Amino acid sequence: MNTSIDAFVENFASQFDETPLDQFQASTAFRELEEWSSMTALVIIAMVDETYKVKLTGNEIKDSNTIEDLYKVVIAKVNG
Amino acid sequence: MADFVIRNVKFAGLASAVPKAVEQNAALKQFDREEIEKLVKLTGIERRRLSGKELTTSDLCFSAAEAVIAKLNWKKEDIGAVVFVSQTPDYILPATSNILQHRLGLGSGCIALDISSGCSGYINGIITLGQLLQGGNVKKGLLLVGDTISKICNPLDKSTYPLFGDAGTATAFEFQDGAPDILANMYSDGSGYDAIIIEDGGYRSPFNEKSLEHCVIDPGIERTKKDLVLNGMDVFTFGITRAPECVNQLMQAFELDKDQIDYFIFHQANKFMNDTIRKKLTLKPERVPSTLANFGNTSSASIPLTITETLKQAIDERPLRVILCGFGVGLSWGAVAMHVEHAAIADLTEI
Numbered sequence: 427m428n429t430s431i432d433a434f435v436e437n438f439a440s441q442f443d444e445t446p447l448d449q450f451q452a453s454t455a456f457r458e459l460e461e462w463s464s465m466t467a468l469v470i471i472a473m474v475d476e477t478y479k480v481k482l483t484g485n486e487i488k489d490s491n492t493i494e495d496l497y498k499v500v501i502a503k504v505n506g
Numbered sequence: 507m508a509d510f511v512i513r514n515v516k517f518a519g520l521a522s523a524v525p526k527a528v529e530q531n532a533a534l535k536q537f538d539r540e541e542i543e544k545l546v547k548l549t550g551i552e553r554r555r556l557s558g559k560e561l562t563t564s565d566l567c568f569s570a571a572e573a574v575i576a577k578l579n580w581k582k583e584d585i586g587a588v589v590f591v592s593q594t595p596d597y598i599l600p601a602t603s604n605i606l607q608h609r610l611g612l613g614s615g616c617i618a619l620d621i622s623s624g625c626s627g628y629i630n631g632i633i634t635l636g637q638l639l640q641g642g643n644v645k646k647g648l649l650l651v652g653d654t655i656s657k658i659c660n661p662l663d664k665s666t667y668p669l670f671g672d673a674g675t676a677t678a679f680e681f682q683d684g685a686p687d688i689l690a691n692m693y694s695d696g697s698g699y700d701a702i703i704i705e706d707g708g709y710r711s712p713f714n715e716k717s718l719e720h721c722v723i724d725p726g727i728e729r730t731k732k733d734l735v736l737n738g739m740d741v742f743t744f745g746i747t748r749a750p751e752c753v754n755q756l757m758q759a760f761e762l763d764k765d766q767i768d769y770f771i772f773h774q775a776n777k778f779m780n781d782t783i784r785k786k787l788t789l790k791p792e793r794v795p796s797t798l799a800n801f802g803n804t805s806s807a808s809i810p811l812t813i814t815e816t817l818k819q820a821i822d823e824r825p826l827r828v829i830l831c832g833f834g835v836g837l838s839w840g841a842v843a844m845h846v847e848h849a850a851i852a853d854l855t856e857i
Contacts, residue, residue: 463541464665464724465548465778468742472782475746484739 427478429504434497437477441469452494470496478504508840509759512636512688518646518678519850521573522814523566524555524671524801526856531668536661537726545668550777554671554802557654561857563594564602564609566674567650569855571610574676577850580646582611587647588618589635591627591806593835594654595620606650617644624702625773625834626692627651627806632679632830632842633690639681649677653805658704660729666736669776671802675810678850685845689760691752692840701740702835706731741834745779748839750786753831756841767793767843768826769817773833774798774808805834818851 431452439450445461456462471482480503482496490496530553531546546552557566567590575582588610590603603618617638623630631649639647652674659666706717717731729735749772757764770789772780777798784794795816797808804811809830813821820826825847833839 463544464738465544467739468548468778471739471743472746472778475743475782481743481747482739483743484737487739 429501431494431497434500435493437473438470438493438496441466441473450493452492452497454493455491456493456496457491474500480504508692510633510636510690510692512633512690513640514642514681514683514685515636515639515688516680516682516685517688517844517846517849518680519574519578519852520675520677520810520813521570521577521852521855522673522675522807522811523569523573523855523857524673524811525557525561525566527556527558528553529556534668537664537668541664541726542668545664548776548778549669550796550798551669551802552799554656555673556656557672561654561672562596563592563652563654563672563674564590564596564606566654566672566857567652567676568606568609568674569857570652570674570676571606571648571650573852573855574648574678574850575610577852578678580678583613585612585646585648586616586644587635587638588612588616589621589631589638589647589649590619591621591623591631591649591651592653593622593624593805594657603650623836623838624653624805625775625803625808626832626836626838626840628809628830629690629692629832629840629842630838632688633692633840635679636688636690639679642681644681646678646680649679651675651677651810652807655734655803655805658734660733662728663733664726665738666734669803671804673801673804673807673811675807675814677810689756689762689843690840691756691759692838693748693752694836694838696836698740698744698837700735701737701744701837703735704732705735742779744837745775745833746782746786748837749783749831749833752833752839752841753787753829756829756843760843762843766827767829768820769828770794770831771809771812771817771828772831774801774803774812775834776803814851814854818853821846821849821851
């Protein structure tokens, strides 16, 4: 498993159908993306479960602003 | 560890009933058009059956019970147990199972139990009725499982209203010496009690003057405190974890070979969740039937309704081994492995 921030941003971006890849940075406020919805959140939870083998809660997604914020939550769990 | 071996009990037959009224999700005007299209794509739920004001869960279960009794040619005086599983009973009290015992014309020498359970309710019900029957004191029993969740969803709440449809089912079990064992497990985690909840109307938070106040939670999520709340993200994480886990635990505990199981029937939550669960168990889609497109999430009824709709022909043709798995409100989850052989599956009833 590649636990780098770059790999996480790429994994995150690949869950989106319409948003161009260049719009995804570690600093991207993902909930402000036009394509973001509560349904995208489920897709992200599934990606994190499959790729990183850890579980995200709804609050952890709601409390994260940027992709990096979410990455930190995931990595803390991976290392936990 | 709640593992169960239920001996000498046979799955004798099943009938399912749904309301005639169909609602198409694509036709819902109260939600953003693009969003509803995405929702249909992700959930796989295109249309649902609605009970409206007149029909209740017990009406649907009553029709299903009459259908399965007729299909099996059972004598009503032989039925000694009625277990009713639902989140939408007729009244807070009395128990709906008592009402159904009388309405079905069953004798007073009949134990009647209500179980408050939703998406894992079919598993709870099989375990409970199985325990009542396996001693041989009661020879025949009915498991009446259904819900009318459309009645408790706010039509302005996109996180619940487009997902749920209504259905009632009746499964007949009987004592039969030497019947193959029914194997089961059941789990509970009440720390997630508020992930799926109706806040007001019980005795912790009684119905009060504020219960009908309209609250805007988020765009497209509006409801009152007497409506269903579903925390979609937490329930999703729960489902994709616990459902595959309990199926694996059941297969390990009883040394079942995945390849010997003909079909895996999961509670029908939504397509994305169910596909994720299926992939985690490395099961091919043809072994995992679905009724989400036409009926949506029918809560406790979804497993038996899916058997009626997708497996009737296979059951009529040959003996099957199936694993059933329910997960949801409580939170609670569990799985059942059983043989289905010479079982009477009635055609779907529409009322």
